[in-house]
Amino acid sequence: MCANHTEITPNPSHFEDSEEASQAPAxxxxxxxxxxxxxxxxxxFDPHIHMVSRTTDDYQAMNQAGIVALIEPAFWVxxxxxxxxxxxxxxxxxxxxxxxRSSQFGIKHYCTMxxxxxxxxxxxxxxxxxxxxxxxxxxxxxxxxxxxxFDDQTPAxxxxxxxxxxxxxxxxxxxxIHTPHRDKKKGTERSMxxxxxxxxxxxxxxxxxxxxxxxxxVLDQGFWAAFTIYPFTKMGNERMVKVVEQYGPxxxxxxxxxxxxxxxPLAIPKTAALMxxxxxxxxxxxxxxxxxxxxxxxxxxxxxxxxxxxxxxxDQSEKFHGNSILRGGQxxxxxxxxxxxN
Amino acid sequence: MSDIIKQKIWEIxxxxxxxxxxxxxxxxxxxxxxxxxxxxxxxxxxxxxxxxTAFVAAPRFLSKKIIHTSDGxxxxxxxxxxxFSVDGWSLVRLARVWxxxxxxxxxxxxxxxxxxTLFDTAEMNELVALYSALPLLSYPDQWLFRATDAVRSNMGxxxxxxxxxxxxxEKYFSELAWNQxxxxxxxxxxxxxxxxxxxxxxxxxxxxTLSDFAHERWAAGRGxxxxxxxxxxxxxxxxxxxxxxxxxxxxxxxxxxxxxxxxSEAPLPAAQYLLAKYTDLEKSVKSGALTWxxxxx
Ligand SMILES: [Zn+2]
Numbered sequence: 001m002c003a004n005h006t007e008i009t010p011n012p013s014h015f016e017d018s019e020e021a022s023q024a025p026a027x028x029x030x031x032x033x034x035x036x037x038x039x040x041x042x043x044x045f046d047p048h049i050h051m052v053s054r055t056t057d058d059y060q061a062m063n064q065a066g067i068v069a070l071i072e073p074a075f076w077v078x079x080x081x082x083x084x085x086x087x088x089x090x091x092x093x094x095x096x097x098x099x100x101r102s103s104q105f106g107i108k109h110y111c112t113m114x115x116x117x118x119x120x121x122x123x124x125x126x127x128x129x130x131x132x133x134x135x136x137x138x139x140x141x142x143x144x145x146x147x148x149x150f151d152d153q154t155p156a157x158x159x160x161x162x163x164x165x166x167x168x169x170x171x172x173x174x175x176x177i178h179t180p181h182r183d184k185k186k187g188t189e190r191s192m193x194x195x196x197x198x199x200x201x202x203x204x205x206x207x208x209x210x211x212x213x214x215x216x217x218v219l220d221q222g223f224w225a226a227f228t229i230y231p232f233t234k235m236g237n238e239r240m241v242k243v244v245e246q247y248g249p250x251x252x253x254x255x256x257x258x259x260x261x262x263x264x265p266l267a268i269p270k271t272a273a274l275m276x277x278x279x280x281x282x283x284x285x286x287x288x289x290x291x292x293x294x295x296x297x298x299x300x301x302x303x304x305x306x307x308x309x310x311x312x313x314x315d316q317s318e319k320f321h322g323n324s325i326l327r328g329g330q331x332x333x334x335x336x337x338x339x340x341x342n
Numbered sequence: 343m344s345d346i347i348k349q350k351i352w353e354i355x356x357x358x359x360x361x362x363x364x365x366x367x368x369x370x371x372x373x374x375x376x377x378x379x380x381x382x383x384x385x386x387x388x389x390x391x392x393x394x395t396a397f398v399a400a401p402r403f404l405s406k407k408i409i410h411t412s413d414g415x416x417x418x419x420x421x422x423x424x425x426f427s428v429d430g431w432s433l434v435r436l437a438r439v440w441x442x443x444x445x446x447x448x449x450x451x452x453x454x455x456x457x458x459t460l461f462d463t464a465e466m467n468e469l470v471a472l473y474s475a476l477p478l479l480s481y482p483d484q485w486l487f488r489a490t491d492a493v494r495s496n497m498g499x500x501x502x503x504x505x506x507x508x509x510x511x512e513k514y515f516s517e518l519a520w521n522q523x524x525x526x527x528x529x530x531x532x533x534x535x536x537x538x539x540x541x542x543x544x545x546x547x548x549x550x551t552l553s554d555f556a557h558e559r560w561a562a563g564r565g566x567x568x569x570x571x572x573x574x575x576x577x578x579x580x581x582x583x584x585x586x587x588x589x590x591x592x593x594x595x596x597x598x599x600x601x602x603x604x605x606s607e608a609p610l611p612a613a614q615y616l617l618a619k620y621t622d623l624e625k626s627v628k629s630g631a632l633t634w635x636x637x638x639x
Contacts, residue, residue: 091463
């Protein structure tokens, strides 16, 4: 599907435009049969994925590929919101139904809560969201304030970014920063400078959607550098391998940021396989695809690895608000150790 | 709401928390619980948003354990609000309820808005705490919609929080809502004797609805828990009498016992004649050897 990806115009989501369109080789698509043996026994943690826009098939495939836990950052659902209620419902779904759905496929679900940069520009609504946000960031399983930062780099974006940094500081929660697609370098520097200005320890900040241009400064200043393997646009898995070769595993993590755009919820296991093919040591792969995310977001005190490190027990006969994920006479899968790759 | 109840709850919290936990709560709640003058705004008293945030954040600062209460503490709570009990609660649930009691009710609009916001944004454990707190909240009529909504809820823990050991429904539910609650409890296979005010709010309509419900179950080859017939004794009529005969004919001993108990409570002479046919059962009921408590599971 990636053969001639430079000719395809992607659906804009996290990655609005691609001014630096083709940098071959960027991304390599890998099929399950090509890589399943390479990642046998590995387990993965996807620290950035929007499951609310993904299907049951994705959950099943992720589980099968060894993804045992994930973080779903609050983000833009694509459609402009008409009021506070839809924010409440969305935030509630992140700690409620979506978390339950994930559990039914053997994947531990965490989330970060925040008002995203794009929606910060609707100031009357943003004001209302800020009023209820404290009631969400303290909920169980919320591992950070995110994803926040800049999109168009407007004054309103800056205002709500700063307010949320203060909220994170007060709540002692890590911060997950979404860096802008346009003028990324400047936006990333500005995001970091503001975080430091608010007295936030950079080891509590995960700067997301990095590329070759931004990574050095992010690491040099002591922040976590997250990379999004998002086919067709900014970071391909081939390039990711090179980044890891150059910078090593310290404070680097990989995510899929899969959402309602053309994206890949299996980006992490596939990139792990590619790293393996390129001779990157197992321990390095483990750090960038699993452990670093746990260390960074674990500062929230909300991650207990015992919940997922030896697989995640699934009982599909469980219900949430009386609703099951099973439809029309489907029988629950037998309860078993769901980590297929042992 | 009386300040005594806040104080009593605080005492239970204090005996179930570590120093750090108690300090966190004091700092989030009022400056000095029990010392602060009731109704007098003292410097350092928490703002609504601080209290609401602490309500949400409680599991981050308090241990996940079940509290213990002494008989004296139980009696004291029950004396203040009959039927109110915190038995089997987690520390987090109790602390959340206590934090809610610290919300200043003097501005009704503001108070109601804050509680509604908590309901709107709540996850399941928070809902449990909110429904558990209903008997302690000001403006009780304001929460009727929420309370009857919880009865419709299929969330097990939320349903339990409103239906079992909660004196709010007995006091404020309409007859229709009350009957729904009792039937839903039976339907969910939960023990009705844990509903506060079961005796006080018994009514003929409920007894007849129960008969219909039992017929549906029997038609499907299923039974009804024997103790639910305690809701029918006073209202036995020809229809229910036929149900009693059905129970006396049952293979289950508990069904026969339930029929005997219900008949013995009935003013209807025909019920006494029916009971007299089952000498042994009649004897144990009349002697007090058999009571509804024997059927409570
Ligand atoms: Zn995202």
